[in-house]
Amino acid sequence: MAKDKSIFTCTECGGTSARWMGKCPSCNAWNTLIEASAEPAGGKNRFGSVHASLAPTSEVLPLAQIEAADFERHPTGIDELDRVLGGGMVEGGVVLIGGDPGIGKSTLLLQAVDALQRSGMNTLYVTGEESGAQVAMRSRRLGLPDSQVPVLPEIQLEKILHTLQSRQPGIAIIDSIQTVYSDQLTSAPGSVAQVRECAAHLTRTAKSTGTTIVLVGHVTKEGALAGPRVLEHMVDTVLYFEGDTHSNFRLIRAIKNRFGAVNEIGVFAMTEKGLKGVSNPSAIFLSQHAEPVPGSCVMVTLEGTRPLLVEIQALVDSGGPSPRRLSVGLDRDRLAMLLAVLHRHAGVACMDQDVFVNAVGGVRISEPAADLAVMLAITSSLRGKPLPKGFIAFGEVGLAGEVRPAPRGQDRLKEAAKLGFKVAVVPKANAPKKNDKAFEGLTIYPVERIEEAMQVVRGLD
Numbered sequence: 001m002a003k004d005k006s007i008f009t010c011t012e013c014g015g016t017s018a019r020w021m022g023k024c025p026s027c028n029a030w031n032t033l034i035e036a037s038a039e040p041a042g043g044k045n046r047f048g049s050v051h052a053s054l055a056p057t058s059e060v061l062p063l064a065q066i067e068a069a070d071f072e073r074h075p076t077g078i079d080e081l082d083r084v085l086g087g088g089m090v091e092g093g094v095v096l097i098g099g100d101p102g103i104g105k106s107t108l109l110l111q112a113v114d115a116l117q118r119s120g121m122n123t124l125y126v127t128g129e130e131s132g133a134q135v136a137m138r139s140r141r142l143g144l145p146d147s148q149v150p151v152l153p154e155i156q157l158e159k160i161l162h163t164l165q166s167r168q169p170g171i172a173i174i175d176s177i178q179t180v181y182s183d184q185l186t187s188a189p190g191s192v193a194q195v196r197e198c199a200a201h202l203t204r205t206a207k208s209t210g211t212t213i214v215l216v217g218h219v220t221k222e223g224a225l226a227g228p229r230v231l232e233h234m235v236d237t238v239l240y241f242e243g244d245t246h247s248n249f250r251l252i253r254a255i256k257n258r259f260g261a262v263n264e265i266g267v268f269a270m271t272e273k274g275l276k277g278v279s280n281p282s283a284i285f286l287s288q289h290a291e292p293v294p295g296s297c298v299m300v301t302l303e304g305t306r307p308l309l310v311e312i313q314a315l316v317d318s319g320g321p322s323p324r325r326l327s328v329g330l331d332r333d334r335l336a337m338l339l340a341v342l343h344r345h346a347g348v349a350c351m352d353q354d355v356f357v358n359a360v361g362g363v364r365i366s367e368p369a370a371d372l373a374v375m376l377a378i379t380s381s382l383r384g385k386p387l388p389k390g391f392i393a394f395g396e397v398g399l400a401g402e403v404r405p406a407p408r409g410q411d412r413l414k415e416a417a418k419l420g421f422k423v424a425v426v427p428k429a430n431a432p433k434k435n436d437k438a439f440e441g442l443t444i445y446p447v448e449r450i451e452e453a454m455q456v457v458r459g460l461d
Contacts, residue, residue, distance in 0.1 A: 008033040009192045014230055036187045071259055074170070074212070077115035080268055080277035081108065083306075084239060084252050086260015089116070089171055092210045093259060094203050096177075096232065097252075098217040098225045099241025104250055105216050106130075108268070108275045109173050110138060110149075116171055117149045124169040128155040128179030142274040155189065157182040157198050164205055174202065176216040177231075196230060203234050232256060243362070249284055250275060254304070264304030282309035282419060285361035291389075295381030298392045298421070299373035300412035301365050307408070307415040309392070311360040312370065314377035319354035329359030330370060338397065342375050345401030346454050348382065369406035371397035372425065375450065376457060388460045390422035393453070395430070401450045405429035417442040423460065425453050 008017045010033055015026030017033060024032050073088035082088050085095070099105050110125070117123045127135050132151045139147045150167070154160055157180050164172060174180065180198045181189035188194070199215065206213040215235065217225045225231060225238075232238050238256040243249055252266040267281035278284065286298065286309055295314045300307050312330075327335045335357055342348045357374055359365050372395040380387050394412060396404040406412065409430025416424060417439050424444045431446035432439055447453045 006035050009036050011192055012229060014192050014196060034192075036191055036193065073259075074116065074119075074121060076112040077119070078108070078112055078275075078277060080266030081112060081252065084254045084257075084260075084264050084266040085237065086254075086257055086264070089212045090236070090259045091170075091212060092206050093212050093237065094206050094235040095212070095214045095237040095239065096217055096225070096235040097214065097239040097241070098219045100219060103241045103243065104268070104270060104275050105241055106175055107138065107142065108252075109175065109214060109216065110135070110144075111142060111274050113149055113171060113173055114139070114144050114147045117147070121170040122168065123149055124152060124163070124167060124172040125149050126152045126154060126160055126163075126172060126174050128153075128174075129176055141272075155179045155181060157201060161201065161205060164209065164211060168209065169211055171212040171214065173214045174216065176218060177202075178218050199231055199234055247362075249278070261304045265306065281306075282415070285310040285359075285363055287311050287313075287360055292386035292391075294384050294386045295377055297373045297377035297380065297387055299370055299394045300392060300416055301363075301367060301369065301394075302408060302412070307412050308363070309415065309419060309421075310363055310365065312373045312377045313358045313360060314374065314381045315354075315356040316350060316378060316381040317354045317356075319352060323350075323352060324354045324356075326355070327357040329362070329364050330357055330374065331366070334368070334371070335374065337399070338371055338375055339378070341397055341399060341401060341450065342378065346375075346379075346450050348379050348454075350378065350382065353382070367406075368396040368404075369394045371395065372403060372427075372450075372453060376425070376453065379454065379457070385461055387457065388423050390420065391425075391460075392416045392421050392423070393425040395425075395427040395447075397450055403427045403447050403449060403453065413442065413444065414438045425456055 008020050010024040010026060010029065012029045012032045013024065013027040015024055017025055020033055023030050071090045073090055075082050075088035097105055113123050113125055125135065132153050135151050152163055160180065177195060177199055178190040181194050182198055185193055185197060202213055205211065219225055236258040237254065240253050240255055242251040242253055248270050250268040250270060254260065254262055254264045256262065267278040267284065268275040269278050297312050298309055299312055301310050325332060325336055339350050339355060355378060373393045375397060376387065376393050394406050396406060398404055405427040409426060410432065413424060413426065421442060424442055426444060426446060428446035428448050431444055445456045447456060
């Protein structure tokens with residue numbers, strides 16, 4: 001009997017090789033080639049009837065003659081999810097949502113699709129990982145005993161596409177894309193070829209019929225979506241669930257969004273009745289100190305369009321001949337640079353000290369507007385003197401010691417004033433130009449250099 005031919009496919013880029021190699025010849029990733037059966041040579045038309053559902057070729061028109069109408073959105077009724085999506089589900093859009101097992105992907109989508117069903121939209125929930133009874137049990141646990149959401153337990157692509165064409169739902173949930181397979185491919189469900197082809201045909205169906213399709217995706221141990229990276233390029237929106245499964249709080253971040261802002265986040269709390277939106281997420285990232293403590297400074301960061309107050313904590317301790325520099329939630333290389341600027345331009349030496357910096361609440365801050373708060377927290381810990389109560393700071397610090405403005409500084413100050421903060425040290429370019437009632441009760445100290453910021457803090461002791 002002739003042996004079936006095998007090929008090796010890269011799980012990162014989808015590239016193929018006739019033999020196994022330690023490094024993928026296409027993307028140079030290590031240990032990503034997996035063995036799969038070679039597909040029969042059937043040409044591009046091996047899917048036959050599926051291609052018949054493609055939309056007809058459109059007429060070529062100049063941009064000026066194309067009507068630029070805004071997309072019609074369907075709010076899910078879950079404010080935090082709508083914020084991340086840019087206002088709601090878009091007709092014909094394809095959303096890919098990923099996250100660790102048990103973090104709440106299916107729970108949130110079941111809540112959303114139930115709310116859309118109650119608003120009058122025709123919906124469909126395709127489950128490949130659970131039976132219909134298991135989905136019904138989850139629905140009852142979430143307090144939705146009379147839910148009318150249609151459920152289809154199916155993993156074969158052709159049957160799913162037939163159901164989509166016959167029912168024409170406004171939104172369809174595919175949970176999950178790794179369980180769906182096509183009979184036209186010989187590889188196993190979850191393989192690179194199956195995931196890529198099934199996602200491609202579901203995307204074509206969404207564009208040709210106007211059905212909004214939400215794909216649930218698994219993630220690898222590194223936290224990236226499983227399957228080829230081309231999967232993220234096919235869809236319109238990519239959402240990631242973040243957070244520890246042992247914590248009550250979850251974050252949803254938009255990594256890609258053709259219909260809204262990128263890096264927008266939604267904050268949820270896991271309760272007995274499912275995921276509930278958090279109206280004031282700044283409270284999660286602020287520690288509750290009865291009195292100010294040394295080494296703590298609050299800053300205002302931007303996550304998408306939302307300003308969030310985050311506490312930066314620093315601990316400076318005597319070190320040995322090789323002092324350590326450790327940061328959690330902040331860039332370690334930038335911490336080393338800030339310590340050098342602090343020594344050169346502010347006269348604060350930490351050369352023989354261990355320096356530890358942490359962003360409270362597990363949030364990750366990638367913007368340079370955290371520089372000023374980090375430097376003030378380090379100085380406070382080194383001096384052993386806390387910053388004043390109700391104190392905030394933000395601003396980028398350059399190598400020459402200048403304090404540069406942060407984007408949307410007015411929105412940051414308004415968020416701080418709304419939450420009752422009293423003192424703010426900010427870049428001079430971010431200071432309000434006139435008296436605004438939105439900043440009442442907030443004393444603002446504009447600074448141009450790091451030395452001025454240090455003098456202001458010492459004057460407030």
